[in-house]
Structures are given as structure tokens and as C-alpha cells.
Amino acid sequence: xxxxxxxxKNWANGLKNLYENYRLFGPVKNNKNHVFKKLSKGELxxxxxxxxxxxxxxxxxxxxxxxxxxxxDESKEDHHILKEIDKDYSPRALIGIRPCDxxxxxxxxxxxxxxxxxxxxxxxxxESTIFAGLACSNPCSTCFCTSAGCGPFHEDGLDLLLVDxxxxxxxxxxxxxxxxxxxxxxxxTEADPIAAEKTIKNMKIKAEEKIASFVSTDQxxxxxxxxxxxxxxxxxxxxxxINCGTCTYGCPTCWCFDIQDEIxxxxxxxxxxxxxxxxxxxxxxxxxxxxxNAKVQRVRQRFMHKLKYYADxxxxxxxxxxxxxxxxxxxxxxxxxxxxxxxxxYES
Amino acid sequence: MQNPYLPYPVRIDEIIxxxxxxxxxxxxxxxxxxxxxxxxxxxPGQFAELSVAGKGEIPIGIASSxxxxxxxxxxxxxxxxxxxxxxxxxxxxxxxxxxPLGRHTWDTLKGKNIVIIGGGFAFTTLRSSIVxxxxxxxxxxxxxINVIYGSRSPGMLLYRNELAAWETRDDxxxxxxxxxxxxxxxxxxxxxxxxxxxxxxxxxDPDTYALICGPPIMIKFxxxxxxxxxxxxxxxxxxxxxxxxxxxxxxxxxxxxxxxxCKDGPVFTLAELDNMPxxx
Numbered sequence: 055x056x057x058x059x060x061x062x063k064n065w066a067n068g069l070k071n072l073y074e075n076y077r078l079f080g081p082v083k084n085n086k087n088h089v090f091k092k093l094s095k096g097e098l099x100x101x102x103x104x105x106x107x108x109x110x111x112x113x114x115x116x117x118x119x120x121x122x123x124x125x126x127d128e129s130k131e132d133h134h135i136l137k138e139i140d141k142d143y144s145p146r147a148l149i150g151i152r153p154c155d156x157x158x159x160x161x162x163x164x165x166x167x168x169x170x171x172x173x174x175x176x177x178x179x180x181e182s183t184i185f186a187g188l189a190c191s192n193p194c195s196t197c198f199c200t201s202a203g204c205g206p207f208h209e210d211g212l213d214l215l216l217v218d219x220x221x222x223x224x225x226x227x228x229x230x231x232x233x234x235x236x237x238x239x240x241x242x243t244e245a246d247p248i249a250a251e252k253t254i255k256n257m258k259i260k261a262e263e264k265i266a267s268f269v270s271t272d273q274x275x276x277x278x279x280x281x282x283x284x285x286x287x288x289x290x291x292x293x294x295x296i297n298c299g300t301c302t303y304g305c306p307t308c309w310c311f312d313i314q315d316e317i318x319x320x321x322x323x324x325x326x327x328x329x330x331x332x333x334x335x336x337x338x339x340x341x342x343x344x345x346x347n348a349k350v351q352r353v354r355q356r357f358m359h360k361l362k363y364y365a366d367x368x369x370x371x372x373x374x375x376x377x378x379x380x381x382x383x384x385x386x387x388x389x390x391x392x393x394x395x396x397x398x399x400y401e402s
Numbered sequence: 403m404q405n406p407y408l409p410y411p412v413r414i415d416e417i418i419x420x421x422x423x424x425x426x427x428x429x430x431x432x433x434x435x436x437x438x439x440x441x442x443x444x445x446p447g448q449f450a451e452l453s454v455a456g457k458g459e460i461p462i463g464i465a466s467s468x469x470x471x472x473x474x475x476x477x478x479x480x481x482x483x484x485x486x487x488x489x490x491x492x493x494x495x496x497x498x499x500x501x502p503l504g505r506h507t508w509d510t511l512k513g514k515n516i517v518i519i520g521g522g523f524a525f526t527t528l529r530s531s532i533v534x535x536x537x538x539x540x541x542x543x544x545x546x547i548n549v550i551y552g553s554r555s556p557g558m559l560l561y562r563n564e565l566a567a568w569e570t571r572d573d574x575x576x577x578x579x580x581x582x583x584x585x586x587x588x589x590x591x592x593x594x595x596x597x598x599x600x601x602x603x604x605x606x607d608p609d610t611y612a613l614i615c616g617p618p619i620m621i622k623f624x625x626x627x628x629x630x631x632x633x634x635x636x637x638x639x640x641x642x643x644x645x646x647x648x649x650x651x652x653x654x655x656x657x658x659x660x661x662x663x664c665k666d667g668p669v670f671t672l673a674e675l676d677n678m679p680x681x682x
Contacts, residue, residue, distance in 0.1 A: 126456055134411075134455040134497070134498075136498060138405060165652060165654075171651065174406075279679065280679055283659070283681070284679075309654060313459065315456050315458045324458075331654070336645075336655050337656075339643065339644075339645055340485070345681050345682050359657070363659055
């Protein structure tokens with residue numbers, strides 16, 4: 055394993071070098087909150103942040119994305135025929151992504167990259183992205199990453215991990231793509247691997263000790279999905295929900311989308327937009343029938359999908375990384391940690 | 403990377419108004435590129451997304467049979483934005499088709515007695531199944547074929563010419579029925595599908611499979627009849643409907659439990675549905 059010390063004095067200059075080869079995305083303070091955005095030349099990411107308001111999923115999976123274009127002008131030979139459009143899949147880098155958000159891309163990849171079908175938009179964007187993570191030394195009170203399959207110094211899903219050591223960053227190189235990235239920045243000062251790993255390990259232990267909340271998931275796989283579905287607790291969990299959908303928009307692992315056509319004069323596009331299982335239209339049939347017409351059915355769907363259906367389908371843990379956004383953003387204080395524990399402890 | 407969201411361009415070759423209320427039309431579609439027809443290799447029970455530029459896509463069961471070459475057919479009920487636009491289109495217009503989508507269960511049906519039970523306009527993929535089985539190359543692969551098909555009135559039956567032709571054959575037992583009619587010349591059954599099923603369907607046995615498509619109310623009352631006739635739940639095959647967008651198990655809306663109706667279905671055995679939440 056290779057470790058590079060990046061003196062913070064060389065940080066801006068390195069980013070300037072990277073700008074030549076990568077489109078850079080990073081956390082920037084926008085009014086009160088941090089958001090991931092494309093950095094303009096010379097713009098620095100603000101790495102003094104807890105976590106961004108929304109997850110960085112939009113860098114790979116935009117909230118609105120054009121898929122095809124077409125002409126409705128019947129004098130054109132190819133009118134009404136959908137055409138693929140050119141997209142920019144040149145190398146890009148997400149700088150300062152938290153380890154929980156990074157691992158979310160791996161969970162979501164299972165949905166977009168299946169043996170039968172490959173989603174070309176998601177996969178092309180994902181494959182063109184370098185994930186340059188930033189270890190978390192000050193987790194939020196709502197973080198529960200360590201019991202959701204990752205942690206504040208988790209490396210899975212990253213090409214390199216930056217650890218803030220005051221005067222400098224230690225960059226732990228995790229993949230060959232990460233190595234190319236660091237080289238491209240011109241950061242070359244190799245750190246003593248044993249000392250660097252020791253420093254990181256100590257910081258990791260301290261950070262993990264600061265994680266104050268947990269979920270228990272050990273019993274979920276043994277429960278029957280039908281029993282959990284029919285359990286009596288859903289009405290109470292859903293009672294306060296106003297179906298605003300904020301949880302699904304903020305969530306790094308929510309991937310549902312809608313497909314819509316939009317036309318202007320004689321040309322049109324087909325696009326996809328983030329959608330949410332919190333909305334009745336999500337499942338409304340043409341006949342007017344809706345299998346998830348009631349709020350409680352939609353709330354149950356969200357938690358069952360994340361904590362049971364996904365876990366059953368892939369056999370590798372829940373569809374949640376413990377980032378805590380849905381807890382922080384929920385206007386009525388619905389808490390996935392409590393729901394998870396209720397489900398985990400339920401005896402039919 | 404192949405783009406599974408890109409429809410094949412097709413030309414509307416013919417439009418047939420099927421029912422007296424004019425709400426159901428069959429669209430016969432021809433691929434603009436011959437290679438696309440080869441790639442669109444399907445089996446009865448599968449569906450496709452019909453794509454209308456400027457309006458959107460709709461998931462519709464394939465009504466033609468793979469034994470019918472040179473075109474594909476879809477029977478579409480006028481319901482919403484895309485279907486209303488389709489109903490206003492004319493032969494020669496260009497639309498798109500994406501698929502085939504979903505799975506089929508023909509591997510388990512080979513060598514078996516088949517009982518087809520259909521109601522209303524859900525008969526489309528069952529029509530595909532019948533045409534497929536009656537093809538001279540396939541008929542010997544199936545034993546007895548019984549068809550129970552009902553609609554509200556004679557004028558609401560789909561594919562009336564074909565129904566009449568099948569009535570005259572001796573390798574298929576047709577039991578056509580209507581809920582009621584004042585037509586003195588009506589020579590077939592009168593009664594709801596569950597009642598006719600009870601009277602006409604063969605008893606259940608390991609070599610007999612029932613394929614059911616129809617409105618929820620028909621399915622609800624037919625199921626106890628099949629139980630009474632001795633059909634086990636793994637011998638009852640049903641097709642589900644859900645609101646869909648991608649059709650390939652990615653966009654997330656058509657799940658029942660951990661299964662996606664578009665990709666893991668739309669065809670399920672009742673035994674499979676018994677192990678899934680009743681959210682459909």
C-alpha cells in the first residue's frame with residue numbers, strides 16, 4: 055500500500071494540475087449547507103464540513119438526465135425516431151466524498167449493473183469517476199455507519215482516502231486509478247507506510263469511538279418478508295409522515311426514477327428524473343387502481359426495500375450506509391434507526 | 403454498451419378496431435430495420451414498451467405469436483396519455499418498440515394439458531399463446547387445450563374472427579361466454595368466467611396447467627373454483643400488471659416484495675405469489 059503526504063501548501067497547486075485532466079467535483083458551502091458541485095478553475099473544495107445536504111449521487115445519476123432526442127418534423131427523414139445523444143464521460147473526480155457516500159455507489163451499482171441489463175448512463179458515469187474520499191474525524195450525532203456496513207475511515211468504493219493531519223493530508227492510495235490521479239496532481243512525497251498506517255489506525259479508532267448511534271440488523275434476514283409486511287407497527291411509524299419525499303432525495307442509496315418526454319416546437323427529448331416511492335403517482339395504474347394508495351403502504355415500502363427486500367435479494371447487508379441524512383432532514387422526525395430496530399426485534 | 407432504453411423504430415402497418423365501444427384497437431407493427439425483428443425474439447406472455455415520441459412509453463403484452471413472422475401486434479385499451487395518442491394515429495405513422503421484456507414459463511408447459519382462462523381485454527397474451535400452440539410445428543408439444551374466454555357482451559370480445567375459426571377446430575376446446583346478451587343468435591355460453599370454468603374446465607392433475615389473465619375480480623372468483631377442481635398453486639400461472647417505466651428491473655416502481663413484475667414476471671405461478679406480499 056502506498057501513502058503520499060500532501061502538504062496543504064501544495065493542495066491548491068495540485069488541484070490546478072488535476073483540473074487539466076479531470077472534471078473536479080467537491081463540497082462547496084452554499085448558504086448554510088455544503089453541496090457537491092463542479093469546481094471551476096482555481097476553486098477549492100471546502101473540506102471543513104461534516105457532510106453535504108444531499109448525497110453526491112447526482113454526480114453519477116443526475117436528478118434530471120436527457121436520454122434521447124428526436125424530431126417531430128415529418129419533413130425530416132428520421133422523424134419520430136429516438137436517437138442517442140453525445141454525453142461527456144471524460145474522466146471526473148469526486149474530491150472529499152465521505153466513506154459512507156462512497157460505499158453507497160457500490161450498493162447502487164447492483165441495481166444498474168445486472169447480468170441481463172446494463173444501464174449505460176449510470177455505468178459510464180460511474181466508470182469515468184475517481185472517488186477521492188475524505189476520512190471522517192468528526193461524525194454527526196445521526197451517523198450510524200459502523201453498524202450499517204461501513205465506517206468513518208472505510209475504504210471500500212474509494213480510489214484513495216485522504217486523512218486530514220492538520221498541516222498535511224495523508225493520501226492512502228487504494229487503486230491504480232487513484233495512483234494515476236495523485237501522480238497527475240504532482241503530489242509525490244511518499245510517506246513511511248508503517249508510520250502512516252499507524253497514524254491512520256489511531257485516528258480511525260478515535261473516530262469510530264465518536265459514533266454514538268447504532269442499528270441492529272442481525273435478525274432481519276431470519277424474518278419472513280410477509281410477516282414483516284403484515285406487522286402491526288407500520289401505522290404508528292407512518293403516522294406523522296407527510297410523504298414529502300425528502301428522505302428519498304437526500305438518500306445516497308435511493309435510485310428510483312421516472313421516464314418522461316418533453317417537447318419544444320418540433321423537437322423533443324426523453325429524459326429520466328429522480329422519482330420517489332413516497333408519492334402516490336409512483337405506482338398509480340392507468341385504470342385508477344393503486345397498489346400503494348395509502349401513506350402507510352408507501353412508508354412500509356421504503357423501509358422494507360432498504361432493510362429487507364434489498365438484503366434478501368443480494369444477501370449482503372442492508373441498502374443503507376448510515377449517513378443519517380434522512381434522519382436529519384425528516385420534517386417529522388421519522389428515524390430509520392428506530393424502524394430498523396423495531397423490524398429487527400419483531401416477533402410475529 | 404447496448405442501450406436497453408432505446409426503442410426499435412417501427413411503422414404502424416394496420417389498425418383494427420376490436421370492440422363495439424371502440425376503446426380497444428390492435429396495432430400491427432412492422433420493424434423499419436430487418437435486423438431489429440431478428441433481435442426482437444419473443445415468446446407468448448412477454449410484453450414490450452410501446453414508445454410514442456413526445457408522449458412516452460407504455461408496457462403492453464404482445465398479442466402476436468412468434469410463429470407469425472414479419473410483424474408484431476399489440477391490442478391497446480384507450481386509457482391515458484400515450485394510449486389516447488396511439489388511438490388517434492394512422493397507418494404509416496412511426497412509433498417505437500422496446501423489448502421483448504419479462505419472462506415466460508413455456509419450459510414447464512411442454513407436454514401438458516393447457517387450460518386458458520381469460521376475461522375482458524386481458525386476452526391479448528392468451529391469444530398469442532393459443533396461436534403459438536396451434537401452430538403445426540408446436541401442436542404436438544401440448545395435450546388437450548381448453549379455452550374459457552368471457553367478456554361483458556358479444557361485441558366486447560377480442561379477435562372475434564379468430565374465436566369463430568377456433569370454434570370449428572377439433573384440436574382446441576373453446577368455451578366462449580358473455581356476462582349477458584339480448585342477441586337471439588348468440589350460440590355460445592352465457593355466464594361469468596368463474597361459473598363457466600367450474601362447468602367446463604378439466605379437473606386439476608399434475609399434467610394440467612391453468613393460464614389466467616383477467617381483471618382482478620375475475621381472478622378473485624376463479625381461484626376458489628380452481629382450488630375446488632384440484633389445481634395446485636404451482637399449476638396456476640397468472641400474469642400481473644403494474645405501473646412500469648423502464649421494464650428492465652431498474653427504475654424501481656413495480657416491485658412486489660423483492661421481485662420486479664417487469665423483470666421477474668409479469669408471469670408468476672400462484673405458488674410464487676403466495677410467498678410474496680399481497681401488494682398488487
